Amino acid sequence: MLAFLASLLAGGFGSMVGIGGGLIIVPVLTLALGVDIKVAIAASLIGVIATSTTATATYLRAGLADRRLGLFLLVATAAGGVTGGITAGLLDGRTLAGIFGLFLLLVAVQMSRQRGVEEPRSADGTTPAELVSTYIEPRTGQEIPYRARRLGPAALASLVAGNVSGLLGVGGGIINVPTMNLMMGVPIRVATTTSTYMLGATAAASALIYYAAGLLDPVLAGPVALGVFIGARGGAFVAGLVSHEVLRYAFILVALVFAVQMLLRWSQTG
């Protein structure tokens, strides 16, 4: 019941700041409920898959997620998810807590510097390293064309995103979205929905490793998945009532508190 409530809050808050629940679920399960960090990461991955499969169905029907781009990047991201899952099995809990704390600090710093991303402009001329596609803008119903550039570097960044997802159970959105939006020039709406589409297969690749290693506790994963599922829907509703700036600062504050606690755990000897 506690895991369900924690995941409900994590899923709600995570979706409100557009970053998924994993960044909050893992510290909450570890610090508040005393769950082993590897078991918490495995449960979080199940929450990531639940969020991705549920949201992607909606995004596909709305014509928002770019599956062609997602599939191209997914090959690298899923491979990263496998290596991340294997790496996590080789590290001890204390080291993982330290890495998680550092990652949270980096996310908090990145979010504090974020000042809104401009919609990229399309450019003439196609090269082999570009993908041309369209999405349907929900506010106007118009089909808007765009061009995704720098496919090679983006695939490398996706490999890193998959690795982080498998290693820390946080999904790779925090890396995938800026990669697609800033590096590739994909509109932010397409970047977030395509990232969500990619997270399911990426997290599944890692979850298989955790499952076979006996680190996935299904009795814990069940409430986590249900909590994230319900919380994410509630959070999306509440997000419309609160300003993005307030949510951003709230997330930075929570991330910093968890980062300090995780780093304290890492600093403890034995």
Next chain:
Amino acid sequence: MRVEARQLPPRAPSRLTARTLTIGSLVSALFFLGGVVLDALGRSNGVANLLDPRAIAAALVGLQAWGWSTVGVIVLIATPAAGLIATALEYRRPEPRSALLAMAVLGVLAVSLAIALIR
């Protein structure tokens, strides 16, 4: 500066993929819900071997929380793979290259499964 209309690829249908993901999510959520309810009712005798299909089936029939939650986990993990198969089917005619990419991602998932079982 606009992208020329002639450069745009045909939009592949996505209904099958969306439906597959929705069904997978709902089925797994039902099993998870069953697991949570059974756990709340005290029908939780600890988790047995997650790689033993017979033990999982027995726990499912015996209304053990871990059996229901494990089936939920398996269905949920399989859902993105099923979605990729649906995507490959939808893309096979308008864009075979994307269908191949979907199969390549499925290949990575198969490698992950093989590594998991070997380890």
